[in-house]
Amino acid sequence: MYMNFWYPVAACSEVTNEAPLTVRILSLDFVAFRDSAGNPHVLSDTCIHRGGSLGQGKVRGDCVQCPYHGWQFSGEGRCVLIPTLGADETPPARAKVDSYPVQEQYGILFAFLGDLPASERPPIFEIPEYTAADWRANKLKVFEVDYHYERSIENALDPAHNEFVHPKQGTPGMLLDFRKNPIQMDPIGEWGSGFLIPFTQKTPEGGLLAQANSWSTEVVRAGSGHFGPNAVVTWLKFTKENMFHQYFYEAPIDENRTRIFFVNMRHFLMDPAMDDRIVNINMEIAQEDINLLVRLNPVRTPETMTREVLMPADRPTVRYREFLKDWEKRGWRLDMKKMREMRGDVAMAIPCPARRTEKNWVLDEVPRVGR
Ligand code: FES
Ligand SMILES: [Fe+2]
Numbered sequence: 001m002y003m004n005f006w007y008p009v010a011a012c013s014e015v016t017n018e019a020p021l022t023v024r025i026l027s028l029d030f031v032a033f034r035d036s037a038g039n040p041h042v043l044s045d046t047c048i049h050r051g052g053s054l055g056q057g058k059v060r061g062d063c064v065q066c067p068y069h070g071w072q073f074s075g076e077g078r079c080v081l082i083p084t085l086g087a088d089e090t091p092p093a094r095a096k097v098d099s100y101p102v103q104e105q106y107g108i109l110f111a112f113l114g115d116l117p118a119s120e121r122p123p124i125f126e127i128p129e130y131t132a133a134d135w136r137a138n139k140l141k142v143f144e145v146d147y148h149y150e151r152s153i154e155n156a157l158d159p160a161h162n163e164f165v166h167p168k169q170g171t172p173g174m175l176l177d178f179r180k181n182p183i184q185m186d187p188i189g190e191w192g193s194g195f196l197i198p199f200t201q202k203t204p205e206g207g208l209l210a211q212a213n214s215w216s217t218e219v220v221r222a223g224s225g226h227f228g229p230n231a232v233v234t235w236l237k238f239t240k241e242n243m244f245h246q247y248f249y250e251a252p253i254d255e256n257r258t259r260i261f262f263v264n265m266r267h268f269l270m271d272p273a274m275d276d277r278i279v280n281i282n283m284e285i286a287q288e289d290i291n292l293l294v295r296l297n298p299v300r301t302p303e304t305m306t307r308e309v310l311m312p313a314d315r316p317t318v319r320y321r322e323f324l325k326d327w328e329k330r331g332w333r334l335d336m337k338k339m340r341e342m343r344g345d346v347a348m349a350i351p352c353p354a355r356r357t358e359k360n361w362v363l364d365e366v367p368r369v370g371r
Helices: 148-158 176-181 274-291 314-327 336-342
Strands: 007-013 019-023 028-034 040-044 059-061 062-063 072-074 079-081 102-105 107-112 141-145 186-188 192-200 219-229 231-237 243-254 257-266
Touching: 007 019, 007 028, 007 243, 007 257, 028 107, 040 102, 040 107, 059 072, 141 274, 148 219, 148 231, 148 243, 148 257, 148 274, 148 314, 176 314, 186 219, 192 231, 219 314, 257 274
Parallel strands: none
Antiparallel strands: 007 107, 019 028, 019 243, 028 040, 059 062, 062 072, 072 079, 102 107, 141 257, 186 192, 192 219, 219 231, 231 243, 243 257
16 A cells, blocks of 8 residues: 555545544544535544544534544644643644645545645546536445455456456457557556557447447447556447546555445436436446455465466556556555554554654654665
8 A cells, every 4th residue: 555645535525514534544544524614624533642533523613622632633733722721821732643635526535645745746536527518427436345455456457357257248358459469558647557449349138338329339449547556447438429437546444445436427328317327237347346356365466476477468457566666666655564563552644744844743654665
C-alpha cells in the first residue's frame, strides 16, 4: 500500500456535521466530518491526549470532540479546546493531529493521504465525460470485497480473463493478433497507463451487451487503465455511440479487504429508468470476479516475478507493477510487516503535509519500505 495518493474516504452524503465517521484506509483509522459551513475534513483518528478514537466522539461547531476527555480539534487538526484548562490557557503546540487535504468529486469525498506539497501531488483520476450532456453517470455504488486492492486493479487490467470468468455476458475474447504479443501500454498522464484493443465479439445469450443496438458488430474495442495504485477504468466501446466507461476508485481497508467506489458512465440507454438495471448487471459481473479473486493465493501479488509464470497478455499487470516499484523507490510504500509488528504498541499516522513544515508531532509516522 502506498501513501501520497488520493483515496476515496466515503460517499459525500455519508459525511455530515451531525456525527463524525471513522473510516479505515491503509490499515489506519481516519475521522471524517463537516464543519458548520459544510466543508469536509479528514483527520487521523487517534486523539493525541491518551488515544481516544475521535470518530467515536461528536461534531461540535467546526470541531470534532474526543469522546474521552472532550478535547476539541479543528478541521486543520489543531486542538482548540481542552476542558481541564483554565479559560485563560491555550492548548500546547503539540496538541494537534494530522489533517489531510480533501476534495469532493463524483459524489466521493477523497483525502490525500500523504505529505507532498500541493504542487507535487498526483491528481485524482479524472472522469472527463462526467458532466458531458451525452453521457450519463449512474448513482455511486460502494461495496466491499475480501481481497487485496492490487488483486482487484490487476484483474481490471487483465484482458485474458473475460471469456473465462464472464462467459454469460457474451464478453469478448482477445483477437489472435493480440494473443502472442505484449499489449502496448500507453501512458495516462504521469501516473498511469492503459490499453484499448479490438476484441472478437461472441453472440450473447442476453446480458449486458445484448442491450446494445449495435450488437451485430463483430469487433468491439475495449480496454482498461490504472491511475495511481488504486484507481482503474474499463472502457467498453461497442460503437462510436454505444459506450460504457466503468471507474473504480479503491480504498484498501487493510491487506485483506477493499472498499470500491464504482462510477459507471454510459453513452447510450440514457433513460434514468435504466440506472438500477445497469448497476445490477454490472454488479452481477463484478460478483463473478469477486468469487474468483477471494480465492487467489497468495492474498497480495508476489514480491518477485519468479513466483508466477507471466505471458505477453499479462503485460498490463507487469506495467502496473513497474509503477508500484517506482513509487516504492520514492519511499511511498508502507512497510506492512513492520506495521503489523508495531500495531498495538505504537499509534501511527500517515504524515500529513504540515509535517513538512512544522515540528512537534505526537504520533509515529507509518514505517515505509527502504526508509
Ligand atoms: S483521549 Fe482524547 S481527550 Fe483524552
Ligand atoms: Fe472481470
